Amino acid sequence: MNMLTEAAIENRLSPMSNERAVKMQGRDVTVHYGEKQALFGISLDIPENQVTALIGPSGCGKSTFLRCLNRMNDTIDVARIGGKITLDGQDIYDKAIDVVELRARVGMVFQKPNPFPKSIYENVAYGPRIHGLTRNKTELDGIVEESLKKAALWNEVKDRLHESGTGLSGGQQQRLCIARTIAVSPEVILMDEPCSALDPIATAKVEELMDELKQNYTIVIVTHSMQQAARVSQRTAFFHLGVLVEEGPTDTIFTSPHDKRTQDYITGRFG
Numbered sequence: 001m002n003m004l005t006e007a008a009i010e011n012r013l014s015p016m017s018n019e020r021a022v023k024m025q026g027r028d029v030t031v032h033y034g035e036k037q038a039l040f041g042i043s044l045d046i047p048e049n050q051v052t053a054l055i056g057p058s059g060c061g062k063s064t065f066l067r068c069l070n071r072m073n074d075t076i077d078v079a080r081i082g083g084k085i086t087l088d089g090q091d092i093y094d095k096a097i098d099v100v101e102l103r104a105r106v107g108m109v110f111q112k113p114n115p116f117p118k119s120i121y122e123n124v125a126y127g128p129r130i131h132g133l134t135r136n137k138t139e140l141d142g143i144v145e146e147s148l149k150k151a152a153l154w155n156e157v158k159d160r161l162h163e164s165g166t167g168l169s170g171g172q173q174q175r176l177c178i179a180r181t182i183a184v185s186p187e188v189i190l191m192d193e194p195c196s197a198l199d200p201i202a203t204a205k206v207e208e209l210m211d212e213l214k215q216n217y218t219i220v221i222v223t224h225s226m227q228q229a230a231r232v233s234q235r236t237a238f239f240h241l242g243v244l245v246e247e248g249p250t251d252t253i254f255t256s257p258h259d260k261r262t263q264d265y266i267t268g269r270f271g
């Protein structure tokens with residue numbers, strides 16, 4: 001057994017205070033964009049099969065931290081990342097890591113629904129095809145159907161799979177993007193303000209979906225809405241000016257935070 005596997009097993013067996021295994025872990029994570037430092041030594045555990053919400057005022061570094069979790073910041077030339085981030089105990093910034101594979105394991109859903117200008121079917125089939133997850137059309141059809149079902153979209157689109165994904169409503173497009181992410185069997189799903197472009201009904205559907213998805217996936221969501229964080233997450237991390245001020249069970253953060261900055265933010269005194 002190699003060291004990484006041992007670390008992964010040890011990691012999965014070591015429960016957090018709420019008795020969940022740690023799926024991802026950040027230790028002393030720093031990010032610079034050129035000269036400007038955006039994150040200052042973030043250490044945060046992401047528990048398995050829970051929704052963790054990252055909250056805080058605009059510009060505090062929530063999205064920057066989220067993007068570190070699947071190395072999305074690698075695509076920004078001026079970004080430099082320090083510290084350590086692990087997935088099942090394995091360092092995701094290790095040279096041996098295949099970033100394409102990492103991003104399949106740690107998928108991402110963006111603020112604005114961004115389906116490809118292709119059919120609904122092709123949007124979902126694309127990932128499994130490029131990752132070689134299926135051997136034939138029947139298997140691919142199966143993955144497409146299952147992913148659309150898990151994203152609570154199947155009933156609305158099953159009769160028009162070959163119509164364009166961009167012809168769907170905003171809320172349906174976002175669920176299509178979730179189906180596309182699910183199709184490559186991720187373990188973690190990162191969501192960067194996934195409902196900010198959606199109306200209240202579509203938002204409610206995506207929130208409901210998050211609650212179901214957490215049974216099979218670990219979810220990290222960046223949100224500006226404290227009501228949303230309170231509704232969907234089990235753990236909440238509050239960021240301010242690039243620092244993780246505090247994190248803990250969502251109930252505690254919203255009812256009896258330890259830090260005055262958290263208290264001020266959740267009571268609307270700033271941000």
Ligand SMILES: Nc1ncnc2c1ncn2[C@@H]1O[C@H](COP(=O)(O)OP(=O)(O)OP(=O)(O)O)[C@@H](O)[C@H]1O
Pocket residue numbers: 033036038056057058059060061062063064065076078
């Ligand atoms: N690509 C980039 N190049 C330079 N600076 C950046 C870049 N992306 C983010 N920043 C800076 O890093 C800091 C943190 O930004 P980030 O987007 O992570 O914050 P945020 O909390 O997600 O904000 P918001 O809630 O407004 O989306 C900000 O000062 C921002 O201007």
